[in-house]
Amino acid sequence: MDFKERIYLWEIVKGLWITLRHLVYNLFHQRSMPTLHYPEEQRPMPARYRGRHRLTQRDDGSLKCTACMLCATACPAKCIYIEAQEGLPEGTEKRPQVYNIDMLKCVYCSLCVEACPCDAIRMDTGLMPPPADSREKFIYRIEELTKYPAIKHPNPPFLHRCGKL
Amino acid sequence: MPKLTVDGRPVEVEAGQTVMNAAEKLGIEIPRFCYHSKLPVAGNCRMCLVEVEKMPKLTTSCTTPATEGMVVLTKSPKVKEGQKAVLEYLLINHPLDCPVCDKAGECDLQDQYFAFSSTPSRMIDQKVHKPKRIELGPTIKLDQERCVLCTRCVRFLEVYAHDHSLGTVNRGDRAILTVFPGRPLDNIYSLNTVDLCPVGALTSKDFRFKKRVWFLKNADSVCTFCSNQCSTVVQHDEGTIYRILPRENEKVNGPWMCDTGRLEYRFINAEERVKCPMVRRDEGQERTTWREAMEAVGAAFKAAGSRAAGLASPRMTNESLFAFAKLFVETLGSKLAGFVKADAGLVEGAPADDFLIKADKNPNTRGAEEIFAAWGVEVDGARSVLEAAEGGKLAALLVMDQALLERVPNRERWLKALAKVKFVAVASLAENELTRLAHVVLPLASWAEEEGTYTRFDGLVQRSWRAVPPRGEAKDALGLLSQVAVAAGKQALPLVAEAVFKALVAKVRCFGSLTYAAIGKQGAKAGSGAATHKVEIVNLAKDKGAGGAEARTW
Numbered sequence: 001m002d003f004k005e006r007i008y009l010w011e012i013v014k015g016l017w018i019t020l021r022h023l024v025y026n027l028f029h030q031r032s033m034p035t036l037h038y039p040e041e042q043r044p045m046p047a048r049y050r051g052r053h054r055l056t057q058r059d060d061g062s063l064k065c066t067a068c069m070l071c072a073t074a075c076p077a078k079c080i081y082i083e084a085q086e087g088l089p090e091g092t093e094k095r096p097q098v099y100n101i102d103m104l105k106c107v108y109c110s111l112c113v114e115a116c117p118c119d120a121i122r123m124d125t126g127l128m129p130p131p132a133d134s135r136e137k138f139i140y141r142i143e144e145l146t147k148y149p150a151i152k153h154p155n156p157p158f159l160h161r162c163g164k165l
Numbered sequence: 166m167p168k169l170t171v172d173g174r175p176v177e178v179e180a181g182q183t184v185m186n187a188a189e190k191l192g193i194e195i196p197r198f199c200y201h202s203k204l205p206v207a208g209n210c211r212m213c214l215v216e217v218e219k220m221p222k223l224t225t226s227c228t229t230p231a232t233e234g235m236v237v238l239t240k241s242p243k244v245k246e247g248q249k250a251v252l253e254y255l256l257i258n259h260p261l262d263c264p265v266c267d268k269a270g271e272c273d274l275q276d277q278y279f280a281f282s283s284t285p286s287r288m289i290d291q292k293v294h295k296p297k298r299i300e301l302g303p304t305i306k307l308d309q310e311r312c313v314l315c316t317r318c319v320r321f322l323e324v325y326a327h328d329h330s331l332g333t334v335n336r337g338d339r340a341i342l343t344v345f346p347g348r349p350l351d352n353i354y355s356l357n358t359v360d361l362c363p364v365g366a367l368t369s370k371d372f373r374f375k376k377r378v379w380f381l382k383n384a385d386s387v388c389t390f391c392s393n394q395c396s397t398v399v400q401h402d403e404g405t406i407y408r409i410l411p412r413e414n415e416k417v418n419g420p421w422m423c424d425t426g427r428l429e430y431r432f433i434n435a436e437e438r439v440k441c442p443m444v445r446r447d448e449g450q451e452r453t454t455w456r457e458a459m460e461a462v463g464a465a466f467k468a469a470g471s472r473a474a475g476l477a478s479p480r481m482t483n484e485s486l487f488a489f490a491k492l493f494v495e496t497l498g499s500k501l502a503g504f505v506k507a508d509a510g511l512v513e514g515a516p517a518d519d520f521l522i523k524a525d526k527n528p529n530t531r532g533a534e535e536i537f538a539a540w541g542v543e544v545d546g547a548r549s550v551l552e553a554a555e556g557g558k559l560a561a562l563l564v565m566d567q568a569l570l571e572r573v574p575n576r577e578r579w580l581k582a583l584a585k586v587k588f589v590a591v592a593s594l595a596e597n598e599l600t601r602l603a604h605v606v607l608p609l610a611s612w613a614e615e616e617g618t619y620t621r622f623d624g625l626v627q628r629s630w631r632a633v634p635p636r637g638e639a640k641d642a643l644g645l646l647s648q649v650a651v652a653a654g655k656q657a658l659p660l661v662a663e664a665v666f667k668a669l670v671a672k673v674r675c676f677g678s679l680t681y682a683a684i685g686k687q688g689a690k691a692g693s694g695a696a697t698h699k700v701e702i703v704n705l706a707k708d709k710g711a712g713g714a715e716a717r718t719w
């Protein structure tokens with residue numbers, strides 16, 4: 001280190017100058033700024049983006065999920081927690097009472113989607129989990145997992161899998 | 166003794182044995198659904214087909230007696246084709262709802278399909294549908310679609326439980342398993358049929374949908390609900406116990422156990438357990454730390470000197486009972502110790518019968534009697550404790566069993582006596598009448614949360630492994646007793662069960678020269694050469710009288 005570096009002060013002034021330069025420049029050139037005002041502004045997602053999960057429903061609004069726990073078995077992050085209960089007399093024998101995904105642990109691998117024998121879980125909302133201020137809020141329950149519709153997919157991957165496309 | 170060859174290997178079996186037995190002797194696997202080594206042979210599933218030279222057709226190995234000079238093939242192309250055909254027939258109307266079937270993962274039909282067939286279904290017509298959620302009784306649900314009509318369940322109930330409530334009716338694809346209308350399957354051994362069922366037709370209501378079986382971890386254990394001490398497997402995941410299954414042990418229970426014992430895990434998972442130490446203050450009991458609680462216990466026991474007393478329970482392990490007796494006799498120098506036996510009439514659970522259930526609901530009565538006798542504690546020590554308490558002569562009392570008052574016939578008398586004791590410490594799993602009158606409550610680990618051995622009424626010593634960690638701040642009995650010793654200003658007691666067992670064997674003669682390794686998973690009796698205490702004879706005589714509740718009037 002030479003003398004200028006050793007007294008620090010000069011380097012600090014240099015750094016602050018760079019910051020100030022960008023600040024002033026950006027103030028007058030807002031359009032060309034490289035960053036986004038997330039979450040109000042978002043980048044368009046690529047077509048095969050795996051968004052947050054969605055639990056699919058039957059026409060009558062009941063969940064397709066049978067609480068078989070194959071998704072929880074396949075999940076490498078162990079972030080799916082399911083409690084099963086006795087099904088309704090007219091539906092399947094078994095249905096979920098609790099279905100939680102801990103989005104902080106999820107690695108978005110979509111193995112759960114692949115494991116599901118009932119097409120009950122998909123990652124087709126195209127949404128990212130919004131920021132939240134507690135861990136608790138990142139645990140998505142049935143209500144959050146059924147809140148958002150699927151985005152129109154140009155190339156639905158699950159139909160590919162079934163050989164329907 | 167006929168000699169035959171199976172798959173080219175010679176084998177000799179006892180007369181009357183079947184081809185299946187001969188193959189098993191050689192370690193050759195033959196698939197089966199209806200055959201079970203402990204049940205009469207039915208020969209109705211046809212899965213065990215083998216080829217026998219000079220026989221025109223394939224034959225079922227479970228029903229064919231082994232005869233001299235037989236040449237058996239279990240893996241010939243013809244046999245393989247036969248096995249595939251049988252599986253295809255069984256699966257024609259099978260719903261294959263494995264994802265919601267509780268048996269999936271331990272299902273014989275699943276496993277044998279993958280091992281012996283793996284061919285896709287050719288069934289294109291609608292399957293025959295049958296009712297899927299039939300309440301067979303208080304413990305079991307039946308799915309008639311999944312049943313393969315092997316009748317294992319029917320045979321078990323008839324032979325072992327003398328219960329004829331299950332049966333099959335109708336023929337062909339309409340055949341179903343059922344109970345008589347209005348006569349539910351209500352038997353204390355009913356859940357054995359769930360273990361026996363090779364498919365997911367019979368499901369235990371208690372375990373149904375609670376957990377997929379592949380998540381479960383096993384810990385070998387011993388049932389502590391009656392003195393038969395069935396060998397068990399405790400299945401648990403992430404610190405929670407989900408079910409208890411029998412573990413095969415010819416010396417004790419075979420592959421069976423009773424329903425009461427299977428459900429005994431529920432109080433361990435219960436939310437109402439004592440999770441941290443509590444002390445009594447003017448306003449009632451308050452949570453506190455172990456440190457503070459032990460300070461109170463220590464002060465009381467130091468002040469009490471020889472006026473200290475202890476009550477143990479024959480539900481404790483041999484090791485804990487030994488440590489308990491050592492604490493009072495050797496460390497604290499008080500002979501006022503005893504154990505309180507539960508009165509059979511006051512414990513939940515069926516009366517004794519000729520199969521498994523015993524009248525004495527204390528698993529370790531014999532161990533407690535032998536260990537206390539070796540330490541010179543009188544057999545009726547609890548009575549002396551009670552009398553001393555009534556006379557106001559006790560300054561400090563340690564009770565190791567929270568359920569004491571629920572299980573003695575004269576609990577009013579105990580309540581009054583305990584209220585006269587200056588200081589009562591209760592090591593407990595749950596809050597109840599007894600803990601409410603205690604000055605200090607210490608959280609105690611349950612039998613599934615500690616290691617140890619138990620002595621069966623016939624002298625068989627069995628080992629039980631720890632399945633789950635203690636709930637909350639609970640401590641196992643060894644740790645707790647050692648803390649009491651330290652708090653009273655004495656030397657700590659050993660904490661490792663195996664070390665305690667070594668000391669126990671050295672002190673208590675009737676344990677012979679047993680070691681943990683010798684006991685293993687199947688249990689072991691002390692060598693017959695070892696001298697035994699006379700209490701043991703008394704105890705054996707008592708247990709022979711099945712059904713008799715040993716009510717004590719004190």
Ligand code: SF4
Pocket residue numbers: 071074075076077078079080101105106107108109110111112113
């Ligand atoms: S995407 Fe992967 S990590 Fe996330 S829940 Fe599904 S299986 Fe688990």
Ligand code: SF4
Pocket residue numbers: 064065066067068069070071072082115116117118119120121
């Ligand atoms: S795999 Fe599908 S049906 Fe099974 S529990 Fe998961 S979401 Fe539900």
Ligand code: SF4
Pocket residue numbers: 259260261262263264266267268269270272273274275311364365366
């Ligand atoms: S009984 Fe076996 S094969 Fe049949 S649905 Fe259950 S797991 Fe699947």
Ligand code: SF4
Pocket residue numbers: 311312313314315316317318319342358361362363364366367
């Ligand atoms: S219920 Fe199970 S054990 Fe009973 S006959 Fe059917 S398949 Fe066999």
Ligand code: FES
Pocket residue numbers: 196197198199200207208209210211212213214225226227228
């Ligand atoms: S096992 Fe032999 S016929 Fe069923």
